[in-house]
Amino acid sequence: MKPIKLLALGFLFLIALAACAGDPSPSPVVPTSEDPTPPPSSPATPKQPEITESQEMTSTPVPTTVRAPLSGPLAEVVASGLDTPWEIVFLPGGELLVTERPGTLVLIGRTATRIQVPGVKQQGEGGLLGLALDPDYAVNHQIYIYLTSLENGQLVNRVERYVFKEDSLSDRKVIFEGIPGASNHDGGRIEFGPDGHLYITTGDAQNPAFAQDYTALQGKILRLTREGEVPEGNPFPSAVWSYGHRNPQGLAWDAEGRLWSTEHGPSGLGSGYDELNLIAPGANYGWPEIQGEQELEGMVNPVIQSGSSVTWAPGDVEYLDGKLFFTGLRGSALYVVSLDGERVTGFDTFFSGEYGRLRAIRLGPDGYLYISTSNRDGRGNPDINDDLILRVNPNLLITP
Numbered sequence: 001m002k003p004i005k006l007l008a009l010g011f012l013f014l015i016a017l018a019a020c021a022g023d024p025s026p027s028p029v030v031p032t033s034e035d036p037t038p039p040p041s042s043p044a045t046p047k048q049p050e051i052t053e054s055q056e057m058t059s060t061p062v063p064t065t066v067r068a069p070l071s072g073p074l075a076e077v078v079a080s081g082l083d084t085p086w087e088i089v090f091l092p093g094g095e096l097l098v099t100e101r102p103g104t105l106v107l108i109g110r111t112a113t114r115i116q117v118p119g120v121k122q123q124g125e126g127g128l129l130g131l132a133l134d135p136d137y138a139v140n141h142q143i144y145i146y147l148t149s150l151e152n153g154q155l156v157n158r159v160e161r162y163v164f165k166e167d168s169l170s171d172r173k174v175i176f177e178g179i180p181g182a183s184n185h186d187g188g189r190i191e192f193g194p195d196g197h198l199y200i201t202t203g204d205a206q207n208p209a210f211a212q213d214y215t216a217l218q219g220k221i222l223r224l225t226r227e228g229e230v231p232e233g234n235p236f237p238s239a240v241w242s243y244g245h246r247n248p249q250g251l252a253w254d255a256e257g258r259l260w261s262t263e264h265g266p267s268g269l270g271s272g273y274d275e276l277n278l279i280a281p282g283a284n285y286g287w288p289e290i291q292g293e294q295e296l297e298g299m300v301n302p303v304i305q306s307g308s309s310v311t312w313a314p315g316d317v318e319y320l321d322g323k324l325f326f327t328g329l330r331g332s333a334l335y336v337v338s339l340d341g342e343r344v345t346g347f348d349t350f351f352s353g354e355y356g357r358l359r360a361i362r363l364g365p366d367g368y369l370y371i372s373t374s375n376r377d378g379r380g381n382p383d384i385n386d387d388l389i390l391r392v393n394p395n396l397l398i399t400p
């Protein structure tokens with residue numbers, strides 16, 4: 001683990017926690033990072049302390065405008081001591097709001113506050129996952145979360161909306177429910193698109209055949225209004241926007257409004273085949289019928305894929321200045337894809353093995369990229385300071 005350098009504006013939140021980072025270079029075929037899941041009782045899974053507020057994590061909120069030129073080192077730690085941070089968003093004042101998979105929101109500003117989210121069931125890859133601010137958050141203070149819960153002994157996923165004000169949650173409303181859950185393949189990313197609608201990724205919940213059933217909710221990208229209704233323009237009379245996905249984890253729109261998604265490939269002997277997809281409404285992305293370079297009529301191939309001997313296990317994706325930046329869990333790296341429209345013109349790898357498993361990525365209002373590690377998710381090798389949030393200067397991500 002790279003030595004920690006705390007920002008002058010950074011945060012310090014060191015929690016005493018009990019402690020499969022991989023190599024993104026070609027290697028013998030191994031299962032992907034997200035399968036199989038160790039049992040929740042595994043000693044590698046840390047216990048979340050009962051902390052609601054910490055004066056130990058102090059900071060100055062992130063500036064809300066870009067300061068050009070960006071300065072500082074390539075990467076700096078701005079928060080530590082987190083437990084499996086899954087998503088990062090920025091509030092209008094520059095504070096970070098982070099989901100931790102065990103079921104807490106962490107508000108990081110001049111102090112740090114943990115807020116327990118009710119009804120979360122952390123099991124395997126499930127728990128408190130995606131987070132998005134309402135497009136009118138500055139007025140209505142509404143946030144949307146994607147979480148796993150236990151209902152009648154079954155794991156299910158749903159999207160809820162809360163008012164987040166004065167460091168507390170209120171006015172809970174279930175926006176969309178009934179998404180089948182499982183210990184693996186829960187999807188979980190939620191983002192508002194340029195059209196003002198809410199996009200949601202769902203995994204196949206370990207039932208691959210349902211990914212090909214466009215009437216089912218597993219293995220899909222969904223599109224809904226803010227109230228959870230089916231908007232005009234959806235390709236089916238349902239929330240389904242695209243189908244044939246295994247476990248999509250990232251969503252981002254480029255400057256032309258095109259939607260890109262990262263997706264985990266299969267596990268077992270046929271490991272690898274992770275994907276970067278360009279998403280079109282109503283399109284079928286092939287899982288489980290095709291993978292890699294295989295083709296079938298009516299199914300869309302990935303724009304790029306990792307092949308059978310390399311596993312990215314991609315997390316989230318972000319777009320900036322003609323490039324897509326996506327994180328790797330087993331890959332333990334940041335991947336940068338250069339684009340010319342829809343065509344890939346370059347692919348670079350950074351931080352290989354330096355920080356372990358990388359998951360969330362968010363472009364901050366100051367122009368830097370903010371990336372979370374995921375070393376305490378039961379599959380990593382956590383350092384005493386894990387998990388971290390890193391601030392990365394994108395202008396310094398240059399291949400020698």
